[in-house]
Amino acid sequence: MDELTIAMPKGRIFEEAYELLVGAGYDLPKELDDSRKLIVEAPNEKFRFILAKPMDVPTYVEHGVADIGIAGKDVLLEHDRDVHELLDLGISACYIATAGLPNTEMDEVTPRIATKYPAVASHYYRSKGEQVEIIELNGSIELAPLIGLSDRIVDIVSTGRTLKDNGLVEYEKIADITSRLIANPVSYRLKQQRITELVDKLREQVEK
Amino acid sequence: MTIEMFEKPLGMRDDFPVIAKQKANLRKQGTELIEQAGYELLQTPTLEYYETIGRISAISDDALFKLLDSQGKTLVLRPDMTSPIARVAASKLLREKMPIRLGYYSNVFRAQKREGGRPAEFEQMGVELIGDDSLYADAEVISLAWDILKQVGVGSARIVVGHTRLLELILADFGLDSEQSSKVRELFVAKNGVGVEQLSRELPISSNKLASFLALMQATTVADWKQWINNGNEEQIKLYHDMERLEELFKRNGLGDAITFDISFSSHMTYYTGLVFECYGAGSGFPLGSGGRYDGLMEQFGLQVGATGFGLRVDRLLESVSPEKIEEPQTLILFDEQSEQRAFEKAQQMRASGKRVTLQYAPAVQALEPFTDLFTEVIRGEALDNG
Numbered sequence: 001m002d003e004l005t006i007a008m009p010k011g012r013i014f015e016e017a018y019e020l021l022v023g024a025g026y027d028l029p030k031e032l033d034d035s036r037k038l039i040v041e042a043p044n045e046k047f048r049f050i051l052a053k054p055m056d057v058p059t060y061v062e063h064g065v066a067d068i069g070i071a072g073k074d075v076l077l078e079h080d081r082d083v084h085e086l087l088d089l090g091i092s093a094c095y096i097a098t099a100g101l102p103n104t105e106m107d108e109v110t111p112r113i114a115t116k117y118p119a120v121a122s123h124y125y126r127s128k129g130e131q132v133e134i135i136e137l138n139g140s141i142e143l144a145p146l147i148g149l150s151d152r153i154v155d156i157v158s159t160g161r162t163l164k165d166n167g168l169v170e171y172e173k174i175a176d177i178t179s180r181l182i183a184n185p186v187s188y189r190l191k192q193q194r195i196t197e198l199v200d201k202l203r204e205q206v207e208k
Numbered sequence: 209m210t211i212e213m214f215e216k217p218l219g220m221r222d223d224f225p226v227i228a229k230q231k232a233n234l235r236k237q238g239t240e241l242i243e244q245a246g247y248e249l250l251q252t253p254t255l256e257y258y259e260t261i262g263r264i265s266a267i268s269d270d271a272l273f274k275l276l277d278s279q280g281k282t283l284v285l286r287p288d289m290t291s292p293i294a295r296v297a298a299s300k301l302l303r304e305k306m307p308i309r310l311g312y313y314s315n316v317f318r319a320q321k322r323e324g325g326r327p328a329e330f331e332q333m334g335v336e337l338i339g340d341d342s343l344y345a346d347a348e349v350i351s352l353a354w355d356i357l358k359q360v361g362v363g364s365a366r367i368v369v370g371h372t373r374l375l376e377l378i379l380a381d382f383g384l385d386s387e388q389s390s391k392v393r394e395l396f397v398a399k400n401g402v403g404v405e406q407l408s409r410e411l412p413i414s415s416n417k418l419a420s421f422l423a424l425m426q427a428t429t430v431a432d433w434k435q436w437i438n439n440g441n442e443e444q445i446k447l448y449h450d451m452e453r454l455e456e457l458f459k460r461n462g463l464g465d466a467i468t469f470d471i472s473f474s475s476h477m478t479y480y481t482g483l484v485f486e487c488y489g490a491g492s493g494f495p496l497g498s499g500g501r502y503d504g505l506m507e508q509f510g511l512q513v514g515a516t517g518f519g520l521r522v523d524r525l526l527e528s529v530s531p532e533k534i535e536e537p538q539t540l541i542l543f544d545e546q547s548e549q550r551a552f553e554k555a556q557q558m559r560a561s562g563k564r565v566t567l568q569y570a571p572a573v574q575a576l577e578p579f580t581d582l583f584t585e586v587i588r589g590e591a592l593d594n595g
Contacts, residue, residue: 062493063493064492064493064494065493082398082494084398084399084400084401085398085399085400085401085402085403086399086401086402087401087402088402088405180402183399184493185399185488185494185495186488186489186492186493186494186495187493188399189366189368189468189488190364190366190488190489190490192428192468196426199401
């Protein structure tokens with residue numbers, strides 16, 4: 001049996017994905033995420049987990065250092081990576097939307113958009129034929145409209161709580177986001193049997 | 209931004225001697241097999257017109273390096289070898305000799321947008337078999353690609369085979385028009401299973417056929433394809449039989465286990481019209497090469513003939529092949545003014561017998577010890593006897 005290297009995002013998605021894998025009957029050691037280790041083995045299943053920043057998972061998979069990985073659709077949309085998107089795991093559901101201060105119009109000439117997702121934002125406004133200036137931030141995007149840096153933000157919304165607490169409202173929904181099982185194109189071919197089996201087992205779990 | 213002295217244009221690389229040597233080795237092994245199979249090697253220009261090769265090549269426009277010639281015409285650095293070879297084959301000189309077999313080992317250029325280090329110039333080796341539209345031509349090029357992969361030592365090599373035309377017919381049988389069909393194909397190219405599932409809800413596919421449609425991405429053998437063949441469609445039946453014969457042929461030649469028949473396999477290269485394939489191997493996260501039948505491309509040059517071929521990427525083969533430590537013995541002869549003539553004669557003599565000999569004027573070397581360490585044998589001039 002070939003060893004499978006799986007790139008996993010740390011944190012909440014990891015836990016949900018871990019539950020899915022255990023639910024699918026995979027024998028994984030307890031407390032995988034507990035340590036500060038970056039590489040964890042599950043010898044009974046011949047899995048090796050790489051614990052990575054969510055944004056980096058598709059990069060590891062594209063280069064083939066991880067055979068498969070679990071990545072948010074937001075990351076896949078933002079970085080157009082050469083990976084196979086095999087299964088919608090249905091976990092960590094949220095969406096990308098535009099938001100801003102209530103009852104405001106966007107600046108007529110060149111509205112400014114603050115976001116962690118410059119490619120997604122730019123693609124969205126281009127497809128609407130609107131000319132905008134994109135400002136890339138790394139976190140606390142909600143600050144931008146409050147302090148007058150931008151007219152709108154493009155960001156992940158899961159409960160809408162953060163927006164509300166900061167007095168912002170949602171304007172347009174851009175895309176639904178869930179976590180996806182992705183595969184490296186070469187690994188997919190060289191370890192097709194193992195990967196397809198994993199996809200089938202996980203699909204059963206997801207559809208439950 | 210100023211350019212640092214060591215910088216090279218985006219995606220351009222220096223090949224250090226170690227790599228250059230490994231590449232030369234790959235080139236030798238590959239081109240030898242290509243020539244043994246009856247293919248003649250050729251060279252085409254590095255610069256081509258944008259209007260001709262640039263347009264035909266099926267490489268996306270933003271990946272082309274464009275420049276202007278002195279008459280203001282737009283030129284491109286050749287982005288692939290298939291289209292120039294199609295032109296050569298269609299020329300008067302060769303068109304009477306069909307079917308013709310041409311091979312190449314050439315560098316091609318594709319501008320990179322992502323990340324710094326990806327190569328924008330890389331070598332490809334491959335063949336084109338033009339003027340034969342039989343399945344034996346397809347079998348020949350796939351087998352040759354396989355032989356090269358094996359010869360250079362690619363581990364767990366695998367070839368995935370699909371069929372552009374058959375897929376087109378099957379998708380049409382699902383009731384898809386050409387626009388829907390090309391959307392599906394785009395998702396197939398990326399093997400985006402989630403995308404296909406989402407799209408299938410908007411397609412006019414009846415619910416009892418949906419499972420069969422989604423199964424298109426799962427096939428691995430020709431027998432798996434049978435479920436989609438429409439027995440009322442002669443072209444489908446013929447193509448399916450061709451595939452069966454092909455599979456048999458591969459089994460007889462010992463590559464049966466290494467080939468996956470995936471009907472959904474499609475290429476982003478839009479000129480393929482029939483059988484298409486891609487090669488993979490352990491060690492590289494990217495495909496090693498690809499190929500297929502491109503009868504439509506020949507029509508652009510006014511020829512109604514079949515053509516098929518493949519190209520392998522040498523840079524990725526290098527990743528996939530564990531470099532053999534080829535330690536060629538290298539002799540150093542150190543000389544000074546007194547031993548100059550004897551050293552020179554000795555070197556000539558040794559070189560004539562096939563040895564690699566470096567002649568070095570000793571006083572010009574600043575640090576003698578680390579320098580001599582690079583050689584397997586060191587001869588000092590004063591030690592060379594006078595007789």
